[in-house]
Amino acid sequence: MLSTEKQYLQWTENETSRQARWLSQSNHVPPARIVFVDDKTTADEAYRLACEGTSLLWRGDFHNARQLLQALGRRIDRTNERSELRKIKKAANKSAANKSVTAKEIPNLFHQQRQMQAQRSRILSRLLLELDAGYISKLRRAPDMSAACTAAFGELDESCVLSFRDLQGALGAAQWHEKxxxxxxxxxxxxxxxxxxxxxxxxxxxxxxxxxxxxxxxxxxxxxxxxxxxxxxxxxxxxxxxxxxxxxxxxxxxxxxxxxxxxxxxxxxxxxxxxxxxxxxxxxxxxxxxxxxxxxxxxxxxxxxxxxxxxxxxxxxxxxxxxxxxxxxxxxxxxxxxxxxxxxxxxxxxxxxxxxxxxxxxxxxxxxxxxxxxxxxxxxxxxxxxxxxxxxxxxx
Missing domain, CATH: 3.40.50.150 (Vaccinia Virus protein VP39)
Structure with a gap:
């Protein structure tokens, strides 16, 4: 649930000081480091920055932001495949072959999965969007998100910055609520x-x-x-x-x-x-x-x-x-x-x-x-x- 205490994100853009309300479904604090990314930013570059703890404020096409998020997810998955997931898959193969997984492996697998899921969520949550008052987006090809965001986050009469993941959650919830x-x-x-x-x-x-x-x-x-x-x-x-x-x-x-x-x-x-x-x-x-x-x-x-x-x-x-x-x-x-x-x-x-x-x-x-x-x-x-x-x- 969103914190009731208002928090703000401040940054400088084109030599102008900017500020917007910070919204975080997981109550994360406003990011300390942000860079501006757009349609020219490669997925590899965005992935490197996000892994380093830098948040990415999107300034390009809305649909391209969604594609970038998917590309980041694929890179996280590939990285996991090369590291901890190898151990997990080895145990999964033992399960699939009806071989016993040791008592020690089962809880370890669970905790390893949760750690990877948490890390994945942190990285993906670093792609940010700015919305004007009433949750209006100036991005090209942006859909009307006002009703979904108002239902999720409440009325807002000022600009805000939130993660693309939280925005997707609001849009998805609106679909669930409709159907x-x-x-x-x-x-x-x-x-x-x-x-x-x-x-x-x-x-x-x-x-x-x-x-x-x-x-x-x-x-x-x-x-x-x-x-x-x-x-x-x-x-x-x-x-x-x-x-x-x-x-x-x-x-x-x-x-x-x-x-x-x-x-x-x-x-x-x-x-x-x-x-x-x-x-x-x-x-x-x-x-x-x-x-x-x-x-x-x-x-x-x-x-x-x-x-x-x-x-x-x-x-x-x-x-x-x-x-x-x-x-x-x-x-x-x-x-x-x-x-x-x-x-x-x-x-x-x-x-x-x-x-x-x-x-x-x-x-x-x-x-x-x-x-x-x-x-x-x-x-x-x-x-x-x-x-x-x-x-x-x-x-x-």
Whole structure:
């Protein structure tokens, strides 16, 4: 999410001092070194500068800037192929040949991949664009970006500088919001907003449809609602009152939009870190927390990575005091962290027991996403074994 504190980028161009508002989705500080690049700048030259930590303020054709970003990506990938990726591919080949990857290799592969992804993101984020007030671009062949940027970053009455990658994210989010993400088991679509994780993986939806509701289910909580998908499922299954919480204002706005589209009057929204306040005890608590215990490196990654499993452990620890008599917790969780050796099944079982909960039953489904079928993926051994489960928990 963008920092609420205004920051400005200053530079000198054509012997004139310039200044513009600095926008960064990842809250990076304004760059210390910038050079001006345009259609005459070669990809090799741009790549060298970006790797040295220099930011590139684009002054050429808009479409050529997009092509330059793609060229930078290809050079990063080629460099990785010649260095650390060799080790990863070697282990991937072992997985593809059904040979065992050692216990030490699996977590190393995961951390190496994340480091390369972070480095790739830093380099690509050094290609910058300047936009006038209202997010108007003076570049040749620039599209109308005002609506997409306003939806993503808010109203802006001054010029700004942002990375081309952040701009692409805003334009992509606008497309997602326009066409929606189809949820086939429900025969409907949800519409993500910028900065809210799109539920493109939704094999767990059928688990939520198959699990029997508690015998009395008047009140349910959806903790960390995101787009509101789980709350929508509960409402459609007839739960009389659904209270959906999230700490992210973007998620709350997104969920509200989706509830309004579907005319769901039984769902209430509350900004909260986990559990709602001043709410009746829940007959059912549902949560799909981030699945991997690692530190997020961008706002969107908070939907995937949960440092030290903090949200998962907080959810479990607070569940019992928020449950009505005979209430249940439905925890939607992948076991990918276990296959990556980032968390053990015994640790999860211990957290459940320490919270005064017990497992009533569990529903499982195999991963169906493309990476779980790709035996060239360095982490294929872990991804192909992934199982997503609905853990039904109750008071011990």
């Amino acid at each position: 929606g993400v189809p949820i086939e088991p429900l025969n409907l679509s949800v519409f993500p907003h910028y900065g809210v994780f799109a539920p493109t993986r939704h094999e767990y939806v059928q688990l939520l449809l198959d699990a029997p509701l508690p015998s009395a289910c008047d009140v349910a909580y959806d903790i960390g609602t995101g787009t509101g998908l789980l709350a929508i499922i509960l409402a459609q299954r007839g739960v009389k009152q659904v209270i959906a919480t999230d700490l992210n204002p973007r998620a709350l706005a997104c969920a509200s939009d989706n509830f309004t589209r579907l005319e769901l009057s039984s769902v209430q929204l509350q900004q909260a870190d986990l559990y709602p306040t001043d709410a009746p005890l829940a007959d059912l608590i549902v949560c799909n927390p981030p699945w991997l215990p690692a530190k997020p490196s961008s706002p969107l990654e908070y939907a995937v990575y949960d440092a030290n499993s903090a949200m998962l452990r907080g959810l479990l620890q607070g569940a019992k005091q928020h449950l009505a008599e005979h209430g249940e917790v439905w925890l939607i969780l992948s076991d990918l962290a276990e296959h990556l050796q980032l968390r053990t099944r015994d640790e999860l079982a211990g957290w459940i027991a320490d919270a005064g909960l017990t497992v009533k039953y569990r529903l499982d489904t195999k991963a169906k996403h493309g990476r779980s079928q790709d035996n060239t993926d360095p982490l294929f051994a872990a991804r192909s074994a992934e199982v997503t489960s609905l853990w039904c928990l109750q008071s011990a």
